[in-house]
Amino acid sequence: MLFYCRQKINQEKERMKRLDGKVALVTGASKGIGAAIAEALANEGASVAINYRSDKASAEKLQKKIESAGGRAVIVGGNVADEKEAEQVVEEAVKAFSRLDIVVNNAGVYEFAPIESVTAEHYNYQFNTNVLGLLQITKSALKYLTEGGSIINIGSGITEINPPASVVYTATKAAVDSITKVLAKELGGRKIRVNSINPGVTITEGLIKSGNLESDFVKTLIEQTPLGRSGAPEDIAKAAVFLASDESQWVTGDLILATGGLY
Numbered sequence: 001m002l003f004y005c006r007q008k009i010n011q012e013k014e015r016m017k018r019l020d021g022k023v024a025l026v027t028g029a030s031k032g033i034g035a036a037i038a039e040a041l042a043n044e045g046a047s048v049a050i051n052y053r054s055d056k057a058s059a060e061k062l063q064k065k066i067e068s069a070g071g072r073a074v075i076v077g078g079n080v081a082d083e084k085e086a087e088q089v090v091e092e093a094v095k096a097f098s099r100l101d102i103v104v105n106n107a108g109v110y111e112f113a114p115i116e117s118v119t120a121e122h123y124n125y126q127f128n129t130n131v132l133g134l135l136q137i138t139k140s141a142l143k144y145l146t147e148g149g150s151i152i153n154i155g156s157g158i159t160e161i162n163p164p165a166s167v168v169y170t171a172t173k174a175a176v177d178s179i180t181k182v183l184a185k186e187l188g189g190r191k192i193r194v195n196s197i198n199p200g201v202t203i204t205e206g207l208i209k210s211g212n213l214e215s216d217f218v219k220t221l222i223e224q225t226p227l228g229r230s231g232a233p234e235d236i237a238k239a240a241v242f243l244a245s246d247e248s249q250w251v252t253g254d255l256i257l258a259t260g261g262l263y
Contacts, residue, residue, distance in 0.1 A: 024046045103150075149191075
């Protein structure tokens with residue numbers, strides 16, 4: 001009897017997963033915020049395509065982690081800044097799971113530099129991934145997204161403070177804000193929702209590797225955060241699950257500030 005009750009409880013939990021039957025593509029998902037989002041979506045029942053550009057080993061590690069927890073995942077290599085590769089990323093995700101319901105445009109890069117140091121290379125490196133890449137993935141995905149589809153862009157709280165030496169990076173994320181609002185209106189008639197999550201200071205491998213975590217600027221931001229800590233990738237992932245689920249079916253064109261109250 002006890003075994004039967006436990007079995008019934010487990011079955012109820014399985015049925016309660018918010019994203020059962022959904023398929024998600026997460027770009028830039030081999031580590032950091034993207035990896036946390038991919039794992040969280042999978043934990044809620046979604047089949048997940050994990051996109052990576054160069055870190056295949058980390059993507060494979062995440063795939064195994066998801067599968068060992070009973071989820072479904074594939075890895076899909078490709079640079080979203082390249083038009084053909086971006087299209088192929090979407091096609092491989094659909095080929096693996098036969099449909100597409102959720103797109104998380106997480107792939108992004110950043111470089112800080114004063115205006116005197118800005119070059120075409122510096123500009124193109126960031127805009128090609130952060131803006132053009134987002135547009136190319138979204139364009140390709142629209143061939144498969146249907147009513148109830150959710151596009152989740154990852155912006156940045158940096159557009160709230162516009163710090164020095166970030167003119168190009170901040171501009172890319174401001175573009176993401178505007179793209180989110182425009183596409184929400186453009187795709188609303190098709191019942192496809194478009195939203196953005198704009199994180200504050202979030203501790204990721206990239207932030208640690210860049211050395212910026214120890215900068216006075218970042219330390220000050222963390223100290224000024226009302227909730228008294230920096231963000232974690234899992235904090236952003238929880239917001240992504242909400243936007244991917246039917247719980248947010250009346251939410252579109254919104255920029256969700258996930259900053260611990262900093263902005």
